[in-house]
């Protein structure tokens with residue numbers, strides 16, 4: 548056992564959010580460490596998360612989260628393999644478990660995860676998939692770590708392309724809807740600033756309604772759709788225009804791109 552419980556490799560957006568989430572969840576600062584190659588980012592992190600050891604290189608720890616960009620996966624993982632860290636949790640998009648396990652070596656258990664950006668505000672959802680040497684204990688560990696920034700679900704690696712296409716890229720689909728609503732409001736005669744504010748606040752508020760534990764989008768939609776009313780007119784136009792088929796096409800495109808990226812390699 549090392550004195551550092553968790554090393555986060557890459558203190559950027561996701562790595563930094565994870566450290567803040569873990570501290571908020573009650574982890575002691577001295578149980579955490581960050582390896583970050585960018586000196587400016589290191590200084591910013593030191594100010595943001597006092598008490599957490601921030602250095603340029605990996606240190607020994609009970610486990611590590613790999614949160615660097617996929618393009619630098621190999622050097623970051625090779626450096627990590629030189630530190631004594633028995634379990635890795637990678638959040639890098641498109642880097643397969645087989646490649647991670649090859650870099651890690653036979654003594655390391657690897658879990659691969661796909662988070663999404665609402666993790667930055669503690670409202671993420673992350674799917675985790677076990678590598679060949681990861682069992683129940685490693686999955687529980689991964690869920691504990693990622694649970695600090697939102698919900699966690701378990702999948703197998705073959706599902707990760709579809710997960711990426713639904714929840715990984717999904718926040719952008721909702722932002723696109725907010726953009727389109729603002730543009731439509733402007734076209735309907737509203738001041739641009741007002742249209743943007745109405746659209747943004749509506750999407751954010753609807754998201755909060757959906758965040759309830761038993762929330763069901765279909766039931767929530769039914770609640771605001773009275774027969775012969777305005778919402779029904781709009782929903783009818785969406786259905787006739789093929790919104791569902793379009794969303795399916797978009798999700799398939801994202802999943803296909805995720806598969807292709809994994810084959811291209813970082």
Ligand SMILES: NC(=O)c1ccc[n+]([C@@H]2O[C@H](COP(=O)([O-])OP(=O)(O)OC[C@H]3O[C@@H](n4cnc5c(N)ncnc54)[C@H](OP(=O)(O)O)[C@@H]3O)[C@@H](O)[C@H]2O)c1
Nearest residue numbers: 557559560561582583584585614615616617623639640664
């Ligand atoms: N954002 C999302 O929605 C999302 C969703 C799912 C998965 N992910 C994954 O999350 C990962 C992190 O994304 P991010 O947006 O947090 O990236 P980011 O902000 O660029 O953070 C990565 C940080 O790691 C540093 N770094 C580079 N090489 C390193 C090394 N060898 N050792 C230690 N630190 C190193 C980078 O420094 P430099 O800038 O100098 O390179 C940067 O500060 C990515 O792999 C991405 O695929 C993101």
